[in-house]
């Protein structure tokens with residue numbers, strides 16, 4: 133892992149960026165599908181992303197994500213995609229690949245995503261791998277389709293996993309290449325501004341120099357806790373936003389109950405984020421339980437705030453109903469509640 137240190141920005145810097153460059157865009161992001169790439173670049177330039185020197189403790193990235201998600205869950209999710217993309221590069225043993233991309237992705241000079249929902253569901257025995265690679269000189273020709281991958285565009289990059297004749301491989305590739313088609317196939321109930329596409333791979337060439345790991349499974353296990361911990365930033369942001377919405381609802385007892393419920397979760401997250409590569413099974417179990425508790429609380433808090441806000445919160449541009457839709461997404465985002473229950477029951 134690279135050792136050069138770049139300081140994370142202070143909370144004031146993140147707050148100022150949110151206030152000056154995100155707040156006025158939130159309704160357009162939610163209702164018109166405006167992609168907040170410009171905001172991600174600003175945050176990246178300020179050192180607000182997972183990047184070289186900022187991977188030992190993911191707490192700062194998580195808190196930045198919470199701050200952003202409190203204002204806009206869609207942008208918080210794009211930020212998760214970007215940070216997770218960088219997290220793959222931080223953890224690959226392929227130093228050439230890391231050197232080519234990590235600094236640029238970690239500063240959002242290159243934007244990127246993660247296509248690991250399908251392999252995560254595959255390892256949980258929910259579905260088969262959707263991509264398959266055939267060996268060709270110098271790499272693999274990969275074919276198949278993925279229904280939803282976010283934070284993408286023609287000049288973006290992302291991590292993926294595909295089946296090979298010998299097992300599986302993980303790779304990090306750019307979108308600007310023949311054999312890969314990005315298609316907008318559906319309108320979503322929320323998260324419209326996340327630049328989410330269906331991907332069709334048709335003998336898409338993945339060079340050996342682009343492999344994050346082969347086989348993929350040990351690598352996926354290695355990055356899994358960080359993948360989950362970073363998602364918590366979205367959940368905590370939604371909960372904090374709901375707490376803010378509740379202030380005007382004259383429901384002080386409920387607001388206090390939610391504040392009391394979130395405080396220990398946030399403390400656990402900060403503690404667990406200091407060792408994102410801890411291999412002990414018990415550590416992963418604690419992260420999974422925390423992810424489940426955070427998703428459940430996000431649903432409860434946003435629902436309570438939306439109901440408590442009455443018709444005012446039901447306006448198309450109002451925050452309470454938007455957060456409720458974003459919390460619903462958080463509960464179906466891989467690992468979904470169902471997926472988490474299965475992992476916690478079987479591991």
Ligand SMILES: Cc1cc2nc3c(=O)[nH]c(=O)nc-3n(C[C@H](O)[C@H](O)[C@H](O)COP(=O)(O)OP(=O)(O)OC[C@H]3O[C@@H](n4cnc5c(N)ncnc54)[C@H](O)[C@@H]3O)c2cc1C
Nearest residue numbers: 246247248249250280281282320323328464465466468470
């Ligand atoms: C806006 C958006 C953006 C996304 N971005 C990305 C991305 O960037 N990268 C990425 O990899 N993925 C992405 N995804 C995918 C996402 O992470 C989830 O995988 C997906 O939303 C949930 O998949 P699922 O419907 O299979 O639900 P899951 O919860 O994973 O699985 C539920 C499945 O199990 C079935 N089921 C439910 N309950 C039971 C039961 N009791 N018994 C039997 N079957 C049951 C359901 O019918 C359903 O098919 C995105 C999705 C959306 C909507």
